[in-house]
Amino acid sequence: xxxxxxNGTKALKxxxxxxxxxxxxxxxxxxxxxxxxxxxxLIGEVAPTDGKITVAGFDVSAIKPRRLPQLRxxxxxxxxxxxxxxxxxxxxxxxxxxRAVGASNKQIRQRVPYVLDLxxxxxxxxAFPTELxxxxxxxVAVARALVNNPGLIVADEPTGNLDPARSLEILTLLQKxxxxxxxxxxxxxxxxxxxxxxxxxxxxxxxxxxxxxxxGYYNYEEF
Amino acid sequence: xxxxxxxxxxxxxxxxxxxxxxxxFASVFIIIxxxxxxxxxxxxxxxxxxxxxxxxxxxxxxxxxxxxxxVDEARALTSAIEAxxxxxxxxxxxxxxxxxxxxxxxxxxxxxADIDASxxxxxxxxxxxxxxxxxxxxxxxxxxQGIVRVTANLIIARAFVTLRNIVSGVSAVIVAVLLVISLFxxxxxxxLATFERxxxxxxxxxxxxxxxxxxxxxxxxxxxxxxxxxLFAFIAQWGIYAVVTDALIPGGGVSFIQTIPFSQVSxxxxxxxxxxxxxxxxxxxxxxxxxxxxx
Numbered sequence: 089x090x091x092x093x094x095n096g097t098k099a100l101k102x103x104x105x106x107x108x109x110x111x112x113x114x115x116x117x118x119x120x121x122x123x124x125x126x127x128x129x130l131i132g133e134v135a136p137t138d139g140k141i142t143v144a145g146f147d148v149s150a151i152k153p154r155r156l157p158q159l160r161x162x163x164x165x166x167x168x169x170x171x172x173x174x175x176x177x178x179x180x181x182x183x184x185x186x187r188a189v190g191a192s193n194k195q196i197r198q199r200v201p202y203v204l205d206l207x208x209x210x211x212x213x214x215a216f217p218t219e220l221x222x223x224x225x226x227x228v229a230v231a232r233a234l235v236n237n238p239g240l241i242v243a244d245e246p247t248g249n250l251d252p253a254r255s256l257e258i259l260t261l262l263q264k265x266x267x268x269x270x271x272x273x274x275x276x277x278x279x280x281x282x283x284x285x286x287x288x289x290x291x292x293x294x295x296x297x298x299x300x301x302x303x304g305y306y307n308y309e310e311f
Numbered sequence: 312x313x314x315x316x317x318x319x320x321x322x323x324x325x326x327x328x329x330x331x332x333x334x335x336f337a338s339v340f341i342i343i344x345x346x347x348x349x350x351x352x353x354x355x356x357x358x359x360x361x362x363x364x365x366x367x368x369x370x371x372x373x374x375x376x377x378x379x380x381x382v383d384e385a386r387a388l389t390s391a392i393e394a395x396x397x398x399x400x401x402x403x404x405x406x407x408x409x410x411x412x413x414x415x416x417x418x419x420x421x422x423x424a425d426i427d428a429s430x431x432x433x434x435x436x437x438x439x440x441x442x443x444x445x446x447x448x449x450x451x452x453x454x455x456q457g458i459v460r461v462t463a464n465l466i467i468a469r470a471f472v473t474l475r476n477i478v479s480g481v482s483a484v485i486v487a488v489l490l491v492i493s494l495f496x497x498x499x500x501x502x503l504a505t506f507e508r509x510x511x512x513x514x515x516x517x518x519x520x521x522x523x524x525x526x527x528x529x530x531x532x533x534x535x536x537x538x539x540x541x542l543f544a545f546i547a548q549w550g551i552y553a554v555v556t557d558a559l560i561p562g563g564g565v566s567f568i569q570t571i572p573f574s575q576v577s578x579x580x581x582x583x584x585x586x587x588x589x590x591x592x593x594x595x596x597x598x599x600x601x602x603x604x605x606x
Contacts (some may be wrong), residue, residue, distance in 0.1 A: 131517065157520060157521045160516070160517060160518065160519035161519035171510070171517070173511050173514060175330045184518075185518040187524075188518050188520035188521075189518075189520075190316070232518065236519070
């Protein structure tokens with residue numbers, strides 16, 4: 089993947105990696121290394137300058153704008169700042185992701201309680217996001233990302249606004265989702281969490297992948 | 312549009328009006344204010360035009376009949392005169408009636424005791440459709456057999472025409488400017504309301520919502536707000552008009568100013584208000600949301 093922005097910034101200079109279906113991986117790197125650009129490329133928010141990106145069968149590098157919704161339905165995204173709609177309840181926040189893809193009311197009534205139960209929020213379905221803790225809000229975001237049964241979940245610094253205990257809860261939840269055969273890519277700075285989970289770690293710096301291996305060798309000091 | 316989706320769009324649009332109460336109120340209020348300002352000026356302009364028209368009607372043409380014509384011969388000219396273009400009505404006045412009318416306006420009638428009606432001519436009081444064509448009508452009357460003299464106050468007619476043209480032109484420009492300003496303000500208010508919800512739109516895009524799924528509730532919301540604004544503005548305009556016209560004719564008495572009854576202008580005004588409210592609401596929200604959909 090190559091990406092040069094209109095202002096001349098070269099965000100990616102030939103970064104390349106594969107994620108197998110059902111895999112769990114961390115993407116780590118310092119600020120400005122190109123992590124956010126990779127996420128934007130994966131969901132079609134920006135187009136690559138050069139290179140080829142294939143996500144869930146979609147050639148994202150050449151995707152037509154009208155096909156972007158189909159791509160985004162196959163990729164669940166979780167953000168550091170949760171990005172929930174404050175004026176909708178927990179249930180509505182999750183249900184509306186299903187409505188957006190044309191699910192019927194019956195399908196919504198069946199699926200949303202199941203997903204809320206999976207993330208441990210079945211008792212808080214009527215609460216509004218502002219009434220929840222940070223960890224709970226992030227779990228709503230996980231439920232929303234998961235509700236349409238995507239092939240890939242991309243989490244952009246999902247624990248950035250959480251304390252260590254809540255961060256571990258979220259990562260444990262993502263591992264649980266991964267066990268259901270959903271591919272998970274987590275972008276994070278949390279050294280202790282990455283080391284603790286001992287999963288595949290893709291390190292990026294200066295727009296290039298500098299290391300790619302499994303657990304135990306990730307050294308935060310490098311960044 | 313699938314039926315369950317249509318229901319969702321309507322429910323979502325309606326609920327958004329309440330969940331974003333302040334911006335909804337601001338949008339409706341701005342639409343009401345702009346429509347009332349524009350509507351009030353339009354009604355003033357329409358009434359001024361009507362008043363000028365009434366003064367124009369007072370400016371009649373007098374056509375005098377040949378002295379040798381009998382009453383019946385003179386009266387028989389009515390159809391020929393009314394056939395002249397621009398003549399609305401021709402009212403026949405015998406020389407006796409003209410003399411009586413003259414005397415009724417004189418304080419000392421004894422001064423005219425030695426004259427009789429024979430010094431007057433039979434005549435026609437002619438009302439024209441358009442005083443701008445009064446000079447041509449005067450010529451046509453003079454070419455009518457039996458008419459020997461025509462008096463028409465062409466200077467006053469020209470003055471009225473000029474005044475009417477100025478009032479019409481100035482009104483049209485002011486109404487057009489007010490319309491553009493109102494549209495600008497209303498569109499911006501709706502844009503502001505949409506701007507407040509750009510994060511919500513971005514989230515919808517991220518979860519894979521198609522543009523139509525995002526747009527329709529906004530368009531429906533804009534439609535409802537525009538419709539509410541125009542209906543409230545119409546009702547308020549009605550009230551304001553009633554109060555102002557009552558003030559111009561105190562105690563229900565007769566004034567020299569006769570305003571147009573609201574019922575006469577209510578239908579076109581209501582249609583214009585609804586068209587503007589609908590256009591601003593629907594187009595405003597569609598345009599406002601467009602740039603947030605390009606994510």
